[in-house]
Amino acid sequence: MRDDHAERFPAEALATLDAWGYRALQVPEEYGGRLTSLEELSAIGRVVAGRDPAVTLIANSPLGAAMPVWLAGSTAQRRAVADAVLGGAWVALGITERAHGADLLASETTVRRDGDGYLVDGEKWLINNAGRARYVCLLARHPDRTGMRSLSFVLMDLAALPPTAYTVLPRITTHGMRAAQIAGIRFHGARVPAGALIGRPGSGLELAAAALAITRTLVPALSLGVLETALRCCTAFLHDRRLYGGAATDIPYVREELAAALVDLRAAEAVARACVRAPHLLPDLVPVTSAVTKYLVPRTVEDRMRQLAVVLGSRSYLREGHWSGLFEKLRRDVTLFGLFDGSEPVVLSALTAQASCLDAPADPRRADALFTPEAVTGPLFGHATGPFAEDDPVTAGTAEACAALARHTADPVLTGAAGALRAAGERVRAEAADALDPRSLAGQQFADRYARLFAATCLARTALAAGEAPPWLGPGLLALLEPGRRMPAERAAALWNDVLAHAATGPAGHPGAPVAAVRGGEDR
Amino acid sequence: MTTVAPVRSAARALEAHLADPYDPALPGSFHRALAADRAAAFPADLCRTVQEWGVAELLIPAAHGGRLRGLEEAFELCRVLARRDLTAAIALGSNLLASLPVWLRGSAGQRAAVARLLRSGGYLSFALSERAHGADLVAGGTTGTRDGDTWHLEGEKYLINNTGHAGAATITARTGSGPRGLTLFLAGLPATPPGADAPGDAPADSPGGGPGWHRLPKVATHGLRGSELGGLALTGLTVHRTDAVGRVGSGLETILETFQLTRVLVAGLALGALDTCLRRTLGFARTRRLYDGPVIALEPVARRLVDAFTDLLVGETLAAGACRAAHDRPGQLPLQSLCAKYLIPHRATGAIESLGVVLGARSYLTDPQQEPVFEKMRRDCAVTGLFDGATPVVLGGLADQLAPLAEARAAGRPDTRGMTALFAPDPDGDTGTAPLDPERMALDTDEDAVAAGLDRLAAVLEGPHPPPGLTAARHAELRTLTGRLRTALAALDAQAIALAADPGQRRTGAAYDLAARYTHLHAAGACAWRWLAHREAAPADPAAGPAGTDPAAGLLADGGWLTLCLRRLAGQAGILPPAPALDGLDAAALTTLNDLYDRNLLFSVTGFPLAGRTTDGVS
Numbered sequence A: 001m002r003d004d005h006a007e008r009f010p011a012e013a014l015a016t017l018d019a020w021g022y023r024a025l026q027v028p029e030e031y032g033g034r035l036t037s038l039e040e041l042s043a044i045g046r047v048v049a050g051r052d053p054a055v056t057l058i059a060n061s062p063l064g065a066a067m068p069v070w071l072a073g074s075t076a077q078r079r080a081v082a083d084a085v086l087g088g089a090w091v092a093l094g095i096t097e098r099a100h101g102a103d104l105l106a107s108e109t110t111v112r113r114d115g116d117g118y119l120v121d122g123e124k125w126l127i128n129n130a131g132r133a134r135y136v137c138l139l140a141r142h143p144d145r146t147g148m149r150s151l152s153f154v155l156m157d158l159a160a161l162p163p164t165a166y167t168v169l170p171r172i173t174t175h176g177m178r179a180a181q182i183a184g185i186r187f188h189g190a191r192v193p194a195g196a197l198i199g200r201p202g203s204g205l206e207l208a209a210a211a212l213a214i215t216r217t218l219v220p221a222l223s224l225g226v227l228e229t230a231l232r233c234c235t236a237f238l239h240d241r242r243l244y245g246g247a248a249t250d251i252p253y254v255r256e257e258l259a260a261a262l263v264d265l266r267a268a269e270a271v272a273r274a275c276v277r278a279p280h281l282l283p284d285l286v287p288v289t290s291a292v293t294k295y296l297v298p299r300t301v302e303d304r305m306r307q308l309a310v311v312l313g314s315r316s317y318l319r320e321g322h323w324s325g326l327f328e329k330l331r332r333d334v335t336l337f338g339l340f341d342g343s344e345p346v347v348l349s350a351l352t353a354q355a356s357c358l359d360a361p362a363d364p365r366r367a368d369a370l371f372t373p374e375a376v377t378g379p380l381f382g383h384a385t386g387p388f389a390e391d392d393p394v395t396a397g398t399a400e401a402c403a404a405l406a407r408h409t410a411d412p413v414l415t416g417a418a419g420a421l422r423a424a425g426e427r428v429r430a431e432a433a434d435a436l437d438p439r440s441l442a443g444q445q446f447a448d449r450y451a452r453l454f455a456a457t458c459l460a461r462t463a464l465a466a467g468e469a470p471p472w473l474g475p476g477l478l479a480l481l482e483p484g485r486r487m488p489a490e491r492a493a494a495l496w497n498d499v500l501a502h503a504a505t506g507p508a509g510h511p512g513a514p515v516a517a518v519r520g521g522e523d524r
Numbered sequence B: 001m002t003t004v005a006p007v008r009s010a011a012r013a014l015e016a017h018l019a020d021p022y023d024p025a026l027p028g029s030f031h032r033a034l035a036a037d038r039a040a041a042f043p044a045d046l047c048r049t050v051q052e053w054g055v056a057e058l059l060i061p062a063a064h065g066g067r068l069r070g071l072e073e074a075f076e077l078c079r080v081l082a083r084r085d086l087t088a089a090i091a092l093g094s095n096l097l098a099s100l101p102v103w104l105r106g107s108a109g110q111r112a113a114v115a116r117l118l119r120s121g122g123y124l125s126f127a128l129s130e131r132a133h134g135a136d137l138v139a140g141g142t143t144g145t146r147d148g149d150t151w152h153l154e155g156e157k158y159l160i161n162n163t164g165h166a167g168a169a170t171i172t173a174r175t176g177s178g179p180r181g182l183t184l185f186l187a188g189l190p191a192t193p194p195g196a197d198a199p200g201d202a203p204a205d206s207p208g209g210g211p212g213w214h215r216l217p218k219v220a221t222h223g224l225r226g227s228e229l230g231g232l233a234l235t236g237l238t239v240h241r242t243d244a245v246g247r248v249g250s251g252l253e254t255i256l257e258t259f260q261l262t263r264v265l266v267a268g269l270a271l272g273a274l275d276t277c278l279r280r281t282l283g284f285a286r287t288r289r290l291y292d293g294p295v296i297a298l299e300p301v302a303r304r305l306v307d308a309f310t311d312l313l314v315g316e317t318l319a320a321g322a323c324r325a326a327h328d329r330p331g332q333l334p335l336q337s338l339c340a341k342y343l344i345p346h347r348a349t350g351a352i353e354s355l356g357v358v359l360g361a362r363s364y365l366t367d368p369q370q371e372p373v374f375e376k377m378r379r380d381c382a383v384t385g386l387f388d389g390a391t392p393v394v395l396g397g398l399a400d401q402l403a404p405l406a407e408a409r410a411a412g413r414p415d416t417r418g419m420t421a422l423f424a425p426d427p428d429g430d431t432g433t434a435p436l437d438p439e440r441m442a443l444d445t446d447e448d449a450v451a452a453g454l455d456r457l458a459a460v461l462e463g464p465h466p467p468p469g470l471t472a473a474r475h476a477e478l479r480t481l482t483g484r485l486r487t488a489l490a491a492l493d494a495q496a497i498a499l500a501a502d503p504g505q506r507r508t509g510a511a512y513d514l515a516a517r518y519t520h521l522h523a524a525g526a527c528a529w530r531w532l533a534h535r536e537a538a539p540a541d542p543a544a545g546p547a548g549t550d551p552a553a554g555l556l557a558d559g560g561w562l563t564l565c566l567r568r569l570a571g572q573a574g575i576l577p578p579a580p581a582l583d584g585l586d587a588a589a590l591t592t593l594n595d596l597y598d599r600n601l602l603f604s605v606t607g608f609p610l611a612g613r614t615t616d617g618v619s
């Protein structure tokens, strides 16, 4: 937290993570690291994010930024990056340009043939780790090409460039994630060897989509870590707060809000878990799973954080005092997750573009492995058949899952939720037949409904696979399908012990010292 | 030329005085506000400029020797100052908050003392909250002990604005038991230089103090970082018998009366912040090009802009009615101020979040090169839902009133006399200017004359032929909307009565959700009155009045403004599903919005010219 207030790179916290071995998780096992499972990485990242999301963002950047290399790089490129990362180097991902944002095809940075190599010119802006990174995976345009195949990724090894070949632009400070070092980088006729291109020439756009699909899959864990800690932080305060002759947590509204936060957490984590398995187990479906999880988990968490700020009251506004003002830091950090690596409208557009997968018949069994209680591993980054999912074996199982839920439960909330889920499935399937413009309002509204259907189906199928119907399941399904709807007060009351148990346990340890960086207690 | 109504002339003059917000050399510039925020420094230059301009006279009611004629005037001042810097607006607003109890209930001597302090450029604190006691006002632990002609005050006040530099404070202390055991005291806090002459019992980190009291250190906050926010330690501060504001034991009542007034002003703060955020985002959306066109051409972007604009239009309507009610229908004020305090900050912060999606990465940057005013406003505006009655407290207060309001509606029509005047576009000189009279103020409202605007509207829209100025399609849509809103209100009334019958439902989420929904229907009534008042003022002659000069005039005349507001409120109340596409009315709203931007007018239905430039061109 001191690093946050001082806008300082969190060197100490990162060194602690390195010493623990976090860095090895940034490199696949085949190349000398310890990464075999994105699910495992997410679980660990979530714990760290519950302490400090900014540290996690930085600690996860070597893998995320080098994703084009892991997906399409040559063996030599992979070895070089792996060795550098394991040796302590940082990597940056240079996609965004100041004037073009999400419109990648408008990139002005160029990679131009020059003898047996290439010359790179142009500027990338808002780049995490610019100024620290040894490697930059840079998206650039071949000036002699136009259209979808005009871009390539280039692996820029800054250590091999003369200092005159690039300029790191001044650091840009941010609302949250203040410890991160965001800046721009400009290349001026930087000469790179022919072997610096990542994958086939002209494959940049596709590769960007594939790489972002994986990084989008990893973001939700960070959101979940934040919500987990924020809920503990609020519960601890309100439990001890005296109002109207009792504890603040004796007020039904307060209990309901905290219970709703727990339901959101449980529901969102089921979605994130199913989706993080897809790159291993169902790579064809990653264009869908990545969009669903990147849209819905950060959205759900951000909305809930806003509600929790209301429940917490003035303490949500203070940068000191209760838990050293941790909530205030989390609320700033968490808003990044919906914004970067594909903002909400961009991710929704990407999902609308997948709508045709709903028209094809699919075998729900193909998706079973996403939902089993035990983690299932597969190849680290499986090979997708293309940028579009052919079918959707997850929601192909919606009706079946609804029937199974309804058959096995006497819980009226769950029965109602199963009915709502079935209806949502029918509606989305019917709508998928209209070809919608992904950038239109109707297109975005469709994507929102599809994402909610998909997510709720993930939750339902996960519960069925575990053979469990906890009391939060019905409310959880409804929270995904119809956000903002309040669960019955009796159900919130029934969940109260779970809220207290959550507050008392978990990776954040005992209340009062949840964050490594606030070991010193109050920060002033 | 746009004409400015008398109630807005003070705000207009202040705006002109502060001049171009994009000139970094000026104290009223965004640049300076951002620099102060970044350094967590008080925006002293801006406040001094505003004080030199004469704001003190507008913090003093005309009845007590100043120039403030009505709450609406103060509301508009809040709005124009807040659009530049909420920290400054709230520091000066806290002066009004702290002095209102004295204007309402104080003695002539107290009034003179407060006026003197304000005119000398000083600050006051309203010291109610305590570390261990927030909304539970009667639980406060600060005590006042009588000793002959004096009182000794002991306790700690925490999270109090202006304590870093206040020359006086209105302090709430317990002087007896129960709700009638609170008393407000006006206590002078003479400035002693920090450090050197600190009294014996003040700790070293105290920014100053005097005999029996000291200032607590500045509290670091999410937004308003430059505020002199802190607290007061009272270690036996001695005040005189005559320093009690009003009767001993009347503190709670006075606080509740004060909040009725300031809660409406908080809405002005939120609307000022939203104006700036909308202006910044609109500027970006017009110039940013993606996929071979401006971002504003993307339908989802246009939707967010129109929605934020509509939230602003609804907010100013609701607030203006509440301001005037304080003077002309004080019995309505308890309800109106609760509705305004919940709905306006809630919708403004929501709209700002939504605009943040459009602004994308730029909403997240604090870098001085990136014109990060949005980022600052977003943090600052988040406070508006917290103080002077936090959201749960406001909803709780409303929830308790819903059943009686429903019964009044069932029993017969609320008294709607004078309601159109309350919502007239440009009130004449006398509307909303009768002196504030605490004896006419009530602690709650027993009938909702504002929501009754929907009934009047329904009557006007009755019959097969559209009223003059409305197309058949618009007429039909308005009739449907009005019908649905009234049906929803009837359903809500039934639910409220059922909930009230079950004591287990007090302070439940269900009760608060109902209250939140009610504020939307109440606001729909306010919009209805506003539109009806407009028709009375400018009877269907588009050539008359300011039409053609005010960009929004056409939208008002053809029912577009009303339809837009009612659609939005119905959507927010869950009565209308979101439309799958933009239609002609949305396009007209966007045109109006762009027109206001191009002509550098406040985003408002009344043409209010702003000073200087709209943007400095950063995008």
Ligand SMILES: Cc1cc2nc3c(=O)[nH]c(=O)nc-3n(C[C@H](O)[C@H](O)[C@H](O)COP(=O)(O)OP(=O)(O)OC[C@H]3O[C@@H](n4cnc5c(N)ncnc54)[C@H](O)[C@@H]3O)c2cc1C
Pocket: A092, A093, A094, A095, A096, A100, A101, A102, A103, A125, A126, A127, A128, A129, A174, A177, A182, A336, A339, A340, A341, A342, A343, A345, A346, A349, A438, A439, A440, B288, B290, B295, B298, B300, B301, B357, B358, B359, B360, B361, B362, B364
């Ligand atoms: C802290 C931080 C770190 C970052 N780190 C990196 C990094 O390491 N590497 C990197 O390459 N980038 C990075 N970025 C950039 C980030 O990914 C960009 O924010 C992103 O590319 C979007 O650009 P933009 O925000 O400028 O919005 P734009 O793309 O300009 O979009 C503006 C608005 O247009 C609308 N819009 C755009 N597309 C659509 C659509 N398809 N449908 C509907 N509406 C649409 C949306 O409302 C959008 O918000 C970072 C950003 C931040 C804030």
Ligand SMILES: Cc1cc2nc3c(=O)[nH]c(=O)nc-3n(C[C@H](O)[C@H](O)[C@H](O)COP(=O)(O)OP(=O)(O)OC[C@H]3O[C@@H](n4cnc5c(N)ncnc54)[C@H](O)[C@@H]3O)c2cc1C
Pocket: A241, A243, A248, A251, A253, A254, A310, A311, A312, A313, A314, A315, A317, B094, B125, B126, B127, B128, B129, B132, B133, B134, B135, B136, B158, B159, B160, B161, B162, B221, B224, B229, B383, B386, B387, B388, B389, B390, B392, B393, B396, B507
């Ligand atoms: C920037 C800033 C400036 C301020 N300036 C001043 C000032 O100048 N003077 C001053 O006196 N105070 C000031 N305050 C204090 C502020 O008004 C109080 O903090 C406020 O009254 C709420 O108290 P609390 O947040 O401590 O929460 P509490 O009242 O303790 O409540 C904690 C939580 O309990 C729940 N709760 C409480 N009551 C209810 C209810 N009725 N129904 C349901 N749930 C409920 C809510 O979830 C609430 O968030 C300021 C605060 C801030 C942040």
